[in-house]
Amino acid sequence: MNPVLAEIYSTILPSAPYIVAAYALMWLVLLIYVVMIVRNLKKTEAQMSILEEQVAELRVRSK
Amino acid sequence: MSVVLKTPSTFQQYKTLLRKDLEQEFRTKEMLTSMGIYALLVLVVFGAALGQTTQALDLLQVSGGLLWTLIVFTSLLGLNRSFNHEKEQGCLEGILLVPLDRSVIFLAKATSNVLFLLAVEVITVPLFYFFFLTAVTPGESFWLLVLPLLVGTIGMAGIGTLLSTITVNTRGKDVMLAVLFVPIIFPLLFACASATTAIIVGAEGALDVFYPALLLAAGYDVIMLLLSWVLYDFVISA
Amino acid sequence: MANAKKSQALPEGGQWPDTIAFWATLAGAVLTTIGFLMAFFYAGPVNGATVDGLPEMIGGQMVSSKLLLSQKIFYFHMPVAIVSFAALAFAGYYSIRFLMTKNQRYDTCAKVAMEISLVFVICTMITGDLWTRFEWGVWWTWDPRLTTYLILMLIIIAYFVLRNFIDEPERRSVYSAVISIIALVDVPICLMITRMIPSSIHPVVLREGGMTGDMGMTVGVCMIGMILLGFGMYRLRFRQVRLAQRVQALKDELEEN
Numbered sequence: 001m002n003p004v005l006a007e008i009y010s011t012i013l014p015s016a017p018y019i020v021a022a023y024a025l026m027w028l029v030l031l032i033y034v035v036m037i038v039r040n041l042k043k044t045e046a047q048m049s050i051l052e053e054q055v056a057e058l059r060v061r062s063k
Numbered sequence: 064m065s066v067v068l069k070t071p072s073t074f075q076q077y078k079t080l081l082r083k084d085l086e087q088e089f090r091t092k093e094m095l096t097s098m099g100i101y102a103l104l105v106l107v108v109f110g111a112a113l114g115q116t117t118q119a120l121d122l123l124q125v126s127g128g129l130l131w132t133l134i135v136f137t138s139l140l141g142l143n144r145s146f147n148h149e150k151e152q153g154c155l156e157g158i159l160l161v162p163l164d165r166s167v168i169f170l171a172k173a174t175s176n177v178l179f180l181l182a183v184e185v186i187t188v189p190l191f192y193f194f195f196l197t198a199v200t201p202g203e204s205f206w207l208l209v210l211p212l213l214v215g216t217i218g219m220a221g222i223g224t225l226l227s228t229i230t231v232n233t234r235g236k237d238v239m240l241a242v243l244f245v246p247i248i249f250p251l252l253f254a255c256a257s258a259t260t261a262i263i264v265g266a267e268g269a270l271d272v273f274y275p276a277l278l279l280a281a282g283y284d285v286i287m288l289l290l291s292w293v294l295y296d297f298v299i300s301a
Numbered sequence: 302m303a304n305a306k307k308s309q310a311l312p313e314g315g316q317w318p319d320t321i322a323f324w325a326t327l328a329g330a331v332l333t334t335i336g337f338l339m340a341f342f343y344a345g346p347v348n349g350a351t352v353d354g355l356p357e358m359i360g361g362q363m364v365s366s367k368l369l370l371s372q373k374i375f376y377f378h379m380p381v382a383i384v385s386f387a388a389l390a391f392a393g394y395y396s397i398r399f400l401m402t403k404n405q406r407y408d409t410c411a412k413v414a415m416e417i418s419l420v421f422v423i424c425t426m427i428t429g430d431l432w433t434r435f436e437w438g439v440w441w442t443w444d445p446r447l448t449t450y451l452i453l454m455l456i457i458i459a460y461f462v463l464r465n466f467i468d469e470p471e472r473r474s475v476y477s478a479v480i481s482i483i484a485l486v487d488v489p490i491c492l493m494i495t496r497m498i499p500s501s502i503h504p505v506v507l508r509e510g511g512m513t514g515d516m517g518m519t520v521g522v523c524m525i526g527m528i529l530l531g532f533g534m535y536r537l538r539f540r541q542v543r544l545a546q547r548v549q550a551l552k553d554e555l556e557e558n
Contacts, residue, residue, distance in 0.1 A: 008367055015371040015435045022374045022431040023337070026381065026424045033420045034534060041541040047548045054555060229476045233466040242462055246455035247483055250490055253448070279497070286486060294479045297400050301475035 076163045080171035085178070087148070094144050094179055102137045102187040106194055109133070113195065123199050127260030130191055131252055134215065135245070137187070138180050142223040143240055145176055146231040159299065169224060169295035173288075176220035184212060202265010210277055211262075215255040218284040222248055225291040228298050251287070254280035311406045314540035318532075326533030332526030333377075336519060340376040344519040347372040371435050376519050378428040379506075380527040382450075385421035386488050388414050388531060389457075393485040396478035408474035409546065411481055413539045415460055417531055422454045437502070446503035449491040456484040 071079070088094055109129055113122060149155045158168060188208070223244060230239040258276035261269040310316070346368040392414035399407035429447070434440055441447070460480050467473040495505045506512060512520065 011367050012370040015369075018431045018435040019370060019373055022428045023377065025427045025431075026377060029420060029424050029427065030530070030534075034537070037534070037538050037541050041537070041544070044541060044544045044548055048544065048551075051548060051551050051555070055551075058555075225479070229463070229479065232472060232476075233463065234468075235466055239463060239466050242459045243456075243480065246452045246459060249452045250449070250487070283490075287483075290483060290486065294400075294482065297475055298479055301472045 073164060073167055076161075076167050077171050077174075080158070080168060081174055084145075084171065084175035088175075088179065093148075094141055095182060097144070098137050098141045098179070098183045099186055101140050102133060102183060103190065105133050105136055106187070106190060110194060122195060123201065123264050124260060126191075126195055127263050128256050129195070130188070130259060131215070131256045133187060133191065134180075134184065134212075135219070135248070135252060137183055138176075138216075138219050138223060139241055139244060141179055141183070142176065142220075142227040142244070143230075143237050145172070145179070145224075146227045147236075150231050155299075165296040165299050166292050168299060169292055172228075173221050173224040173291075176224055177217055180216045180220055181213075184216065188212070196263070201263045202269060204262060204265065204270070207262050207273065208259060211255040211258040211280065214277060214280045214284055215251060218251045218280065218287060219248055221284070221288040221291050222251075225295055225298060228295070232301075247287075251280055251283045254283065311404065312410055312539070313406070314543040318536055319540060322533050322536035325529045326537075329526045329529030329531075329533055332522055333530060334526075336376060336523035336526050339519040339522060340373050344373075344376065344516045345513060346370070347516075371432055374428050374432045375504075376516075376523050377527075378425060378432065379520060380524040381421050381428065382425040383524060384527050384531040385418050385425055386492070387528070388418035388421060388535070389453075389481075389485060389488055391535075392418060392481045396481040399474060399478045400482075403471075405470065405474060408478065409542055410539065411478060412464070413535060413542055415457060415481060416538060417535050419454075419457045419461070420534070421531065422450075422457060425450070426454065442502075444503050445494045445498045446491065449487060449494050453484065453487045453491055456480070456487060460484065 113125070113129075146155075149158075223240075226243045226247070227240055230236045230243065233239045254276045258273050258280065261272040261276065312318075392411045395407045395411035395414060398404075399411060429450075430440065433442065433447075460477055463480060464473055464477050467476060495503050
């Protein structure tokens with residue numbers, strides 16, 4: 001490769017890890033946040049169904 | 064003979080509230096002494112840090128920022144205390160029972176905070192000069208330092224009054240005030256520190272840096288004071 | 302995030318925004334993926350420092366300066382930052398609504414919007430910081446834009462610290478609403494600071510000579526994608542928080558009986 005062309009492309013390879021890291025970390029942060037929400041959502045839904053069962057039980061008992 | 068009931072004017076209410084704060088302070092001198100001693104101690108710590116520098120120019124360039132560090136930490140201490148004794152003695156509830164405009168309380172409290180901070184600065188700034196700036200030659204228009212000090216103090220006292228009213232009702236008040244206060248006053252601090260540094264270094268064209276920075280600080284002051292004034296009603300009634 | 306247009310209807314999970322939220326998230330994911338691909342394969346490279354020697358012919362164009370791959374970070378950095386500002390603006394809006402109505406629902410909205418803002422602020426910080434590390438060779442510098450943005454992040458963190466430090470719900474919501482309105486003051490400062498202080502070394506698109514059409518298109522696609530993603534995340538989180546609140550309310554009621 002001729003030296004001028006080499007210099008034109010000189011920053012591309014060294015900067016690649018930073019770009020990859022920037023995109024990867026950004027997606028990771030968003031992904032972690034979404035996973036956290038979904039896990040919480042599942043947990044709350046489970047609690048909701050437990051509560052519903054309790055309410056149904058109470059209703060049976062009070063009759 | 065008839066009894067004349069007169070509602071005090073807003074200005075009178077303001078004066079009474081302000082006098083109450085000042086009288087309380089002059090009786091005990093708690094806040095002023097603790098702030099003064101604290102400032103002196105911070106100066107001593109700076110001495111340990113700056114004892115390592117040998118170049119006079121470095122000291123000049125650093126001293127503007129150091130002066131503001133000193134002021135920020137001292138005001139944090141004072142602001143923390145300013146609402147503490149109101150809370151301890153149930154004074155705040157008493158004031159809230161009086162049918163007065165809530166923003167008057169804000170103005171009175173902010174004014175008393177400005178006065179306390181200025182009183183402390185009157186002592187600490189000469190001390191700072193004595194300890195650090197006598198060995199070097201600060202710029203000619205050094206006295207202009209008064210302007211950023213005044214603008215900075217007004218802004219800090221205003222924002223600090225709102226924030227200390229908030230934090231006095233939280234757990235871990237002292238930490239909470241610092242956590243809120245430092246980032247929120249940061250733009251003001253930055254502008255004031257750059258204005259002060261320009262004046263102290265006194266290089267060619269220092270005033271071209273000084274006045275825009277001062278203007279920025281004043282603008283931030285105006286916005287923040289108006290905002291604090293409007294929001295204070297909600298905070299103190301909560 | 303533009304729910305509660307009618308002042309009567311309180312924002313609640315399962316309203317019309319939730320029906321579009323799924324499709325918005327999907328469209329956001331597709332658009333950001335397209336934007337990602339466009340950034341690398343469609344948008345033209347950006348020229349950096351001039352190279353000594355004769356220009357070279359690359360792909361039918363004469364190139365006489367270094368081609369910068371690091372600029373590709375920009376296509377996501379700016380949209381993410383814009384979303385963080387927008388989320389903060391919504392948090393401020395809901396905080397004002399809260400102070401006007403004293404309805405806890407708006408406090409919940411403000412809190413969730415603030416959370417989204419924090420997530421996107423962190424993303425901006427990560428993308429910006431890695432670019433800074435490569436282009437400026439340092440991990441951090443006290444450039445005015447970086448500083449004001451860091452301050453914004455600290456205020457948002459302080460908002461959550463404050464929430465954790467107060468036990469009474471009414472007081473907590475009033476105080477945090479006040480803080481989020483104050484935080485809003487920093488947004489225009491952060492946006493304008495690169496114009497106000499010309500010594501700022503943070504790149505400004507206009508100062509760098511504007512964008513070519515292909516770059517503008519890429520940024521646009523990424524921007525729309527990110528806004529949709531942010532909206533989808535907001536609705537998802539809001540639904541979850543609301544459900545948790547309802548569960549809590551039910552529990553309290555059961556315990557009373």
